[in-house]
Amino acid sequence: MDNIAGKKSALTWAVHLSAAALVLLWLLPTLGLFISSFRSGDQIAGSGWWMSLSAQEQQLPPIRISGEEVERDGKFVIEGRLFDNENSAISAWGTNVNRPTEFLPGAVADLGDGLYLQVNEVGGYTLTSATSLKDVRMPRIFTTATTPPEFTTDNYFNIFNNPSAGQSIGQAFLNTMTVAIPATIIPILIAAFAAYALAWMDFPGRALLIAAIVGLLVVPLQLALIPLLNFHNNIGIGKGYMGIWMAHTGFGLPLAIYLLRNYMVGLPRDIIENAKVDGATDFQIFTKIILPLSFPALASFAIFQFLWTWNDLLVALVFLGTGNDQLVLTGTLVNLMGSRGGDWEILSASAFVSIAVPLVVFFALQRYLVRGLLAGSVK
Known part of the structure; x- marks a missing residue:
């Protein structure tokens, strides 16, 4: 009688508790960092964020x-x-x-x-x-x-308007945006065309290309950093935004093509065949049918790629540089930890600035994340 259709499993409560625990594990540190970013250094050092509303x-x-x-x-x-x-x-x-x-x-x-x-x-x-x-x-x-409890916005004012305190956080924020946005859009554009070709177009060697893409998913990017930098220097790109855009594009393409191809293969074949019967070209089918239907997969990859490029440090140091006008947010935070390790109010405000944009992107597109990740897993 325990397996009767429509009857809730006895483990439903355990699933709910586990989900609530995971939410709290993610939410509490984020909330604590947000509250700490508005507190003074003395109060951060003297008490935890959960005591921020009481006298200390x-x-x-x-x-x-x-x-x-x-x-x-x-x-x-x-x-x-x-x-x-x-x-x-x-x-x-x-x-x-x-x-x-x-x-x-x-x-x-x-x-x-x-x-x-x-x-x-x-x-x-x-x-x-x-x-x-x-x-x-x-x-x-x-x-x-x-x-008494004390909250202030001076921490954010200092990191953006006081270079001696914030070590050019404002410039680092702009640098990170300049890196992350193109490094997210470019691989999506390239991968969408490649995924359509691998999913719906017949040509010699297609199976080998798919196998090669799957194999590239497990190649550590650290192995390719120095050879790729030498290649950039040889072709005249060197260190700069173009170089880091191309690097992130190359490292992100295997996952993008694999994810989008799996999703496009699962789309109804009748729609594409009817469009061809009506005289639509492959480009028209791709732009007017495939792309709109593939938005969940595009959005799920955009989340992954944007979070990766926004939080990246290694690739940015190798392909962009370490100057104050070149550092991204992660690099600036590392410098702050080294030079201003006791200024917790500066560190907490800077850290929350670094996660604010990814949080906005995630919550704006999170409803498409699971749909995109499950693409091609079931028929």
Whole structure:
């Protein structure tokens, strides 16, 4: 009775839970990166993104007292503020690295030699001495403060408008777009013509070509990088956008032809034969019948090719270069990790910029992805 048609399988709940788990595994890191890209560096270092909506208690870096002394009631006084954030509230403070929470806000600390220090809850401090403070080494203050949630768009402003902070992320973004868009369109155009010929046109050696294309799917691209670069240099292309477009086209064509050919073979033969009977040429059949019907396969390959070229680093370094005006986003992110590894707000904003466009492309075309991948698998 368990296999009666129409009855749900007992494993349906397991399938649903597995799908939900996979969605969460993909969604949570993306959401965390998006939230972190709007937080300050101190808050990223002090707490996880899931605590971004709650106030955070963290130990701030030590701050050395500075300021001009004034004489007041026979004593010398220096006053100031530890930080500019008026919303932060100090919960404890100290003057010794081993006892950073020794005093409560408002308490007066005896530093010896007639020095007295008081720090209030909002970060204001008062250093008092019976003698002049000009030759006295100012003490450092260690604070533990509670800061409210803080979100800012300055991270994105910095990476696009401040070259010293963002290391030309804006230029890298344009470079990546210049590489990815043509490197996606060119192989699709070539592969569509080749797939139609292999699917519906009879000519000698067609089976051998199909076998060769299948064999090229398993060839590692790393083996072809240096020979292909030498070939580009010999024919005058060298390093540049034309060279990287041709490289991505060559590496993407086997999968594109294989995917599109499998899809086109599964199209109804009657439609093509009727068109030929009506006098349509192969080019007219291809442009007016095959291409519109093959859009799911075209879209699925476009997703793969665009994601590959957008996230590529190796091919870009070999065929484009490593200059600041040539680096793509992945190369710039590698440089940021090396030179600005502590600026988590810059890294998170830059990383989210690098995945924003692929996310838009994927969600715009994802409904065609499964249909295209299943092309030719069933009859």
